[in-house]
Amino acid sequence: MRVAYQEVIQTLEEILFKNGFSEDRARLCAFLFAKASLEGVASHGLDRFPVFLEMIRKNLVHPDAESSLLDSYGVFERWNGNLGPGPLNAHQCMDRAIHLSKEFGVGIVALQNTNHWMRAGNYGWQAAEAGCIAICFTNTKPNMPAWGGSEPRLGNNPLVIAIPRSKGHVVLDMAMSQFSYGKLKTYLREGKDMPFDAGFDMNGNLTKSPESVISNELALPIGLWKGAGLSLLLDMLATILSGGNPTFQVGESGEESGLSQVFICLDAEKLGIMDWSDQKLDQIIGDLKSSLTFGDKEIRYPGENNMKTSEENMQNGVTVDDKIWKSIIEEL
Known part of the structure; x- marks a missing residue:
């Protein structure tokens, strides 16, 4: 079924307000969930909203908890998420990384003790729209085996890389699975x-x-043993930079809470790459698009369909599974 975008926003906002969010925080959190579905990533948008509410009821997510600064070292800051809502903590820490990069050229924020950030790509788009190159990643509970292993020991630790571009930002959003x-x-x-x-x-x-x-x-794991290795290293980096929990400790409770995340931004203007960035990116994408294909396959770069999908859903309504929307409406 399809639901008007503004109806989605208003519905989620009202439910979050009823569940202990302030008006401003309910509005932003609702926007981040709706944005994911608007842009075609329902699996980490509206599909996850009932799961998010369940995490609140289990006291894994504290609606009124805000992230707080622990340490500051110029271009690098370390924050504590205080088990607040993952999407709000991630949005705030990406915002801090953006601001640091505007001042120093580079900004790095590490976040401990947070929760699932839902759609990872949201924070890549946030940076790209601010004119920043971004890399961000998170660990998760154990949900993937080490290569050759027969039990979950690694997380599928999502990774985002975003590059701003005038003709359409390039945003890669991928898990290690x-x-x-x-x-x-x-x-x-x-x-x-x-x-x-x-x-x-x-x-x-x-x-x-x-x-x-x-x-x-x-x-x-993506790339078999290579993905398993990359997952391990992302977990290590998130853990040592944030001072937070590694994947194996996240999994000890049986719940996915108390995660560690990293947000890295590079300001294109501050680093002096504005003069050639678009030209070189357009050349790379042009070469990619000229590739021969098997049958009627289409070559796309990461994030290419974002604008098209968003416009279509804004006009016709956001696509949502009937049962998911029914379960959301029942929360009103």
Whole structure:
């Protein structure tokens, strides 16, 4: 079904206000959830909203808790999320990284003791729209095996890289697993198998079954052993820079809470790359687009369809699963 964007915003805002958010914080949090679905990432937008409310009820997310500054070293700051809402903590820390980069050329913010930031790409777009190159990443609970392992020890630790560009920002938003768990749950709800191998079953065989992967928490690392290695290093960096929990400690409670995250920004103007940035990016994308393809395949760069999808959903209404929207409306 489709729901008008403003109706989505107003509905989520009202529900969040009822659940202990101030008006301003409810408005921003509602916007971040709605933005994800507006731009075609429902798996980490409206699909996740009922899960977010459940985390509040379990006292894993504290609606009134705000992140606080722990340490400041010029271009680098360390913050404590105080188990506040993950999307609000991430938005605030990306904003700080942007401001630091505007002052120093580079800004780095590490965040401990936070919660799931929902759609990771939101914070890449936030930076790109401010004229900043951005890299940000988070750890998660254990939901992916070490290469050759038979139990979840690594997180699928999402990574975002964003580059501002006049003709359309380039924003890569990816987990270290072949499919995010949000996408796996979307396919499971629709009764579909994944289009490619998504993880391992209990016998160590590759499977396209989302149910099997979710129940075992044995998602397939991207690039096989390479993705497993990258996941480990992202967890290490997030942990040592923030002073927060590594993946294995996040998993000890059985819940995904108390995560560690990093936000890095480079201001294009401050670093003197504005004169050639767009030209070189356009050349790279032009070369990419000129690639021959198999059949009628289309070559796209990360984030290319963002504007088109957003405009379509703004005009026709945001696409949302009937059952998900019903469960959201029941919270009013």
